[in-house]
Amino acid sequence: MSRPLSLPDGRWVVPGNRWDLVPDEHRGAATVTVVVPHYRQQPQLDRLLEALTLQTHPASLLQVVVADDGSPTPPDVGAYRDLLNLTVVRQPDHGFRAAAARNLGASAADGSILCFLDADTVPEPAYVENITRLPTAVPDALTVGRRRHADLTGWDPTDLRGWFTEGAAPPPELTEPRWLRDAYAGSRDLLDADRRSYRFIISAVMSCTRSLFDEVGRFDESFTSYGGEDWEFAHRAFDAGAVLAHVPTAIAWHDGADWAERTGEDREDKNLEAMALAPLVTDPAARTHGVVYAVPQTVAIVDTAGHSAASLLVTVGSLVTSGDTQVWISGPNAAAMRAQWGDVDARIHVGIPDDTRRSRFVVESHGRIRLGPGSLDRLVDVVDRTGVGRVVVGSPDAPVLTMTTSRSAARARRWADALGADTDATADDLFGTAVVDPADLDITDVEAHPRLAW
Known part of the structure; x- marks a missing residue:
């Protein structure tokens, strides 16, 4: 878990979140598409386009796509047609649809790297x-720039050019959100990213490979009000194996104060955002009200081999009561054994789950076992403390239970073929495996016919 793996095309797959291990060597510039969501922001768009004409990235490798979210008047980009490789795409005005606009812009992109920049x-x-730079070398990278704030009222493109290239006085700087600065400083620019670092990815200043963006599934277009879609995307990307990094030298100036400072605390709006995120983000902090969501934090798959209906009930019951968990029963006579319980528990299913990518963990049970209170939490703690992608409970050759992170599994699936290895070996190389004793987790054996009577 201490070395990056070289891909045949010269790019790198890194262990964990260790983007700092990538060799410091020159790589040719990549083709980049800057995607700009826009709605009735012509003066701000003019300044942004002017700033893009001043970029040090080769102009021949830079495309700009303005994705208009139904402005009454189409954005006017005529002054920049000869200065930038510029495309405008539009969607009808059906309310605030920044997520859909970004997806529309990405659909028109020619570049291998996407760079999202808000029009303001x-x-x-x-x-x-x-x-x-990092996504060019590490295709799993999801980078976020530094968003600073200034009062650009009255500034035109000429003023901007004077500031950036001629040493003219800058605009009045406004307060930079401290919570973000502290988060980046405390995590060494997200090198030490953890399960909750998705909160520090801002779509206004975000970049990743187009292949990662497409594989993750793009922005969720169900978000139709300000905020939330970037947290949801970053959360999903992290579980898909994305490498998070803050790039403090990538500075973009936002026109005006941070949203929270402009509006103050708007509890109703923040509650709407929280309720939109909770069904999709399996962070326990988002789910403190005891309700059950379609996407659980943990998917558990229980093999019925060797079980009676009674022992299966004990195993499944101990799993389904372990926090944010749903259980799938798979194997011989699964439906018939469950039918004997007479339950109507919607957290329990028969068969194999169709898609586990949005859940953080997949747990597989291969024996007659009972998890004690807190057993699953202890497993999660092993992952959080060590950063491993897989925990094996019992003998490595014949475990009674395994826990695998979606993050490690997704990255391994993505690159195993290119690295000439199988997915399990790739996951182990990139994240590692921990082996623990069942007794240390309060996991015990269950008789084939345990006593259920009272």
């Missing part, structure tokens, strides 16, 4: 070069 930002000249 102005990137410094090295912005594109700096924020795309």
Whole structure:
């Protein structure tokens, strides 16, 4: 877990989140598409386009796609047609649909790297070069720039050019959100990213490979009000094996104060955002109200081999009561054995789950076992403390239970063939495996016919 793996095309797959292990060597610049969601922001768009003409990234490798979210008047980009490789795409005005606009813009992209910039930002000249450097070398990288704030009222493109290239006085700087600065500093620019670091990825200043963006599934278009779609995307990307990094040298200036400082606390709006996120984000902090969501944090698959209906009930019951967990029963006579219970528990299913990618963990049970209170939490703690992608409970050759992170499984599936290895070996190389004793987790054996009577 201490070395990056070289892909045949010269790019790198890194262990865990260790983007710092990538060799410091020159790579040719990649083709980049800057995707700009826009709605009735013509003066701000003019400044942004002017800033993009000043980029140090080669102009021949830079495309700009303005994705208009149904402005009454189409954005006017005529002054920049000869200066930028520029495309405008539009969607009808059906309300606030920034997520859909970004997806529309990405669909028109020619570049191998996507660089999302909101229309009310102005990137410094090295912005594109700096924020795309890591995704060019590490295709799993999801980078976020530094969003600073300034009062650009009355500024036109000429003023902007004077600031960036001629040493003219800058605009008045406004407060930079402390919570973000502290998060980046405390995590060494997300090198130490953890399960909750998705909260520090901002779509206004975000970049990744187009292949990662497509594989993750793009922005969720069900978000139709301000905020939330970037947290949901970053959360999903992390579980898909994305490598998170903050690039402090990629600076884009936002026109105006941070949203929270402009509006103050709007509890109703924040509650709407929280309720939209909770069904999709399996962070326990988002789910503190005891309700059950379609996407659980943990998917458990129980093999019926060797079980009676009674022992299966004990195993499944101990799993389904372990927090945010849903159980699938698979194997011989699964439906018939469950039918004997007479239950109507919607957290229990028969068969194999269709898609586990949005859940953080997949647990597989291969024996007659009972998990004690807190057993699953102890397994999660092993993952959180060690960063491993897989925990084996019992003998490595014949475990009674395994826990695998979706993050490790997704990255291994993505690159195993290119690395000439199988997925399990690749996951172990990139994340590692921990082996623990069942007794240390309060996991015990269950008789073939345990006593259920009272």
